[in-house]
Amino acid sequence: MKRYPSIMSLRAFEALSRLGSVSSAANELSLTRSAVSHQINMLEEVVGFSLTQREGRGIALTNKGSIYASEAKRALAILQEASRDNRGEEVAGKLSISCAPGLANYWLCHHLSKFSKQYPKLSLHISSPEVPDDTSNDNIDLFIAYGNGNWPDKYVRQLITIRLFPVCSPRFLKEIGGLGPPSSLIKMPLMHLVNHTDWRVWLAANGISNTQLEGGTVFSDANFVQSAAIAGQGIAIGDNMVSGNALAKGLLIRPFEKSIKSPRAYYLVASSEKVERQEIQVFIEWLESMIADAQAKYDSY
Known part of the structure; x- marks a missing residue:
């Protein structure tokens, strides 16, 4: 099963590699230090090796981490250039989201107005499946599913560790x-x-x-x-x-x-064709930013 790193994780790691500290990266991204650390931990789970290591009282990149940092910067530069190409286009249309009911009720539904203010012409349609890991509805554009990560032939990216x-x-x-x-x-x-x-x-x-x-x-x-x-x-x-x-x-x-x-987690799941759509990409980027802050806050309770 292919797993993809999140944009937020790449941004956190790129900022850390460039600025040299978690605090500096957190300040630049307007996140907490815990949120940055969490994003880098999630990225290490996806790539399968350590990106950072302790060095005195600070933190440094591993050899593999240094190589990956260059690739992360290149990937983010490509995404930034793509955004410039579309800067004159306002995101509009309809986006159908399926979210596991617990997360939808106790978290997602409390934050949707923030997304609507940012993208007022994009209509969100939110539903919940009967089973938290069900991704079978062809009418759904993006699933926030709770399961073991095994959705063959789908775009799958871990969103939240539980x-x-x-x-x-x-x-x-x-x-x-x-x-x-x-x-x-x-x-x-x-x-x-x-x-x-x-x-x-x-x-x-x-x-x-x-x-x-x-x-x-x-x-x-x-x-x-x-x-x-x-x-x-x-x-x-x-x-x-x-x-x-x-x-x-x-x-x-x-x-x-x-x-x-x-043993289960929340994942973003979509068809490889749909996930490239602009409205899905902007929702994923917004969602990951919100989740980073929420996990840093709630992990302390």
Whole structure:
């Protein structure tokens, strides 16, 4: 499966390679230092080798990183030249986006006005699939899908790395009188998304393996899981994006600090023909910029 680096990741790495520090790159791109570091980490996952290394108190490029920096600058220069060629054309038309429901409801729908102000003549049509990794609708231009990255013969680019951790409402924690060690969760009302996998993986990471999870409620949609958790119905597995806003507002809390990297992530998926369209490219660039700031913010909760 071919994976493509994001424009935002390339921009972050190019700025770092040219300016010599994460802070300088962050200032130039109007991002946080955490957001720049996250973008470079994502780029290293795509290319499959280390681009940077520690050097004293600072950071330096590896040998492969120096070579890749030249290629990144060349690629960005080509994209910039293409933008100049189209500078007199205002982006217009219709763009159909399919987004996994949890991310759509708890993040994307809160930021769409910013895109509309930037591209007022481009009409966005947002929908959600029944299954988060479904990319089969031919009427959709771009999918923001949640899955394992395996969409053969498609343009696939990782957008967000997800970390999983238990969440519950403060009221629920108070009503049960607090929690003991992670093993005490087995006797609690656990809530699940689609199946029991996320809970089993998190518990195993905390030394509780071969657990027979019985009872609880299994939901088909991340919206249902989060709403039930906020309403104090039990303990769910949350993540740094879908749960980020609720954690920031105090609607949810994390009873345990331990988090694990999800085996799934959010990906941009499209046909190789459609992805070249200007309206898709401007939406991807806007989306990656917004996600970089959001992940840096929510990862701290």
